[in-house]
Amino acid sequence: MNTAINSYRSGPDERGHFGIYGGRFVAETLMPLILDLEQAWAKARTDKSFRDELDYWLEFYVGRPSPLYHAERLTRHLGGAKIYFKRDELNHTGAHKINNCMGQILLAKRMGKTRIIAETGAGQHGVATATVCALMGLPCVVYMGAVDIERQKPNVFRMKLLGAEVVPVTSGSRTLKDAMNEALRDWVSNVESTYYLIGTVAGPHPYPAMVREFQSVIGRETREQIMKAEGRLPDSLVACVGGGSNAIGLFHPFLDEPNIKIYGVEAAGHGIETGQHAASLTAGSPGVLHGNRTYLLQDSDGQVIEAHSISAGLDYPGIGPEHAWLNDTKRVSYVPITDKEALEAFKLCARLEGILPALEPAHALAHVVKLAPTLPKDHLLVMNMCGRGDKDIFTVADALGVGM
């Protein structure tokens, strides 16, 4: 019992720990709110009417289930494993983020909250939050690093069109981590009215577990769809990991299938050796940030180091605590992919499959490009195509030296 793990799906414990990771490292002002949220979530998740309501919105508004698509041309090109894409980029708003936002906005409404705040990096979570707030008629404030506002202008405008207030964050490194700090400061200052809609499987308990449950619809559908298409479960799964919500969503329903190999792909930026990357598992160490213990990019004094990735959605110096635990237990293999490799995969996918992947899943795809040729043709590989690349065309043009 002490050494063998019976199940990889039973965590977190009642205090939000996945092994030594997770927990509730927040200011006292927030603690009662987090306990309220935990209670409200425990009640909602077992309430059939909540489930039914969520299912309704996921089907008729988000557009679920998303297809499990056999990428035949890519499969032939790579000459190995049979590759499937889970097409979460076809969701309304263009990414997996809305699965979680839909769930949390229904919970916020149940809790009687009247104002929603969120942080965003690439802007995908900000757009998804602004969208569900518009849908439910709730005011929405999105915190976004000033650096990210500059490089994700289309999403900033989308959020504004949807009625959200976008607040530029100029403190610290002016990216996603600072946006999260600022959202926490807002929450501390507006405790009565405000619901903090966190966009990934990080933050204090119960967020990592709750967001996982909302995103696990990805893996649950994949399970059914692959059984229908192939009559058996896949042999390997691949997803990109920033905070890690799309990855945990795909992985979680399969964690206890011992024969399935699972790969999480981290952003290696300019290369691990340059120090300019966002690969917290490959090159970080355990620390405490944003309410949970996890792997962080940090110096020897415990000061957090700025991350770098071409993909704003992966540009975060931490990672969800469950991934930290899955890394230590070796259930999931985490591998780094550089900006350059992701760009190559982006171009390949556009030409071969007619799909512009977001730069985030382009990292996952770059690992598929390495992996698939080494595998036999009857090997079933599922990759989460968690977002579409329209938002990234300016970044890609810039990286390719193309004037637009």
Next chain:
Amino acid sequence: MSASSDGRIERRFARLKNEGRAGLITFTMMGDPDIETSFDILKGLPAAGADLIEIGSPFTDPMADGPVIQVAGQRALKAGISLKKTLELVRRFRALDQDTPLVLMGYYNPIYVYGVPRFIKDALEAGLDGLIVVDLPPEEDEELCLPAIEAGLRFIRLATPTTDDRRLPAVLAHTTGFVYYVSITGITGAKGAAVSAISDAIARLRRHTKLPLAVGFGIKTPEDAASVARSADAAVVGSALVSAIAGSLDGSGKATVKTAPAVHDLVRRLAAGVRAARKEVVR
């Protein structure tokens, strides 16, 4: 808990009680605007009227702090401060002053990375008396609070307006030294709470604990400090002092001859406010 009940913090509050007045607790960031200037500020605080001293240890991601203290932390990190160097400043201070309690205020990660057992040992050896760690609620007591108390450090907990009567016993259970009441739901440097709300909160807290009660957040002027000092055992001033530092710097953000005096002058005025507070009431 095996901690002794007679440390510098207890002796200081006992003395304040004898003198029939509240205390002034000051907060400045170690390393702000540079390491030596922050030490000059620190060593002059007792003479200026600080009864207890909170020293800030910066963190890159201070999620409970307003812009003033965020920027101070960035100045300090840029100046090369670390937790180790902060403890060196504590040691140097102790060589000059054996009586004024020193409490380190910061976030958990630098302590966690330093290593909890090693940090507790080094902190005690340097002459530190207590800890205020913003992001360690009672739910995470096993991390640092319990071993620190066991070793003889005080673990000062923040209570807030959201800490209701149901939760207060859990918050107070492992609090030692004093209780720090955060008078607002908000970040450091924000607008202060109404005096009536503070005295109501103090009365509520006194029903739950015999520990001294300090009140902070939003206290900026000698008048603010005085009004808090009428009901609380101590008033905490931070952002206003940090602003005094910021206001004394030259165009490139470096310390000037005015920097330490700017802080000490404000501390003198705050101390006068605190010391006069209860006399006014008697009159």
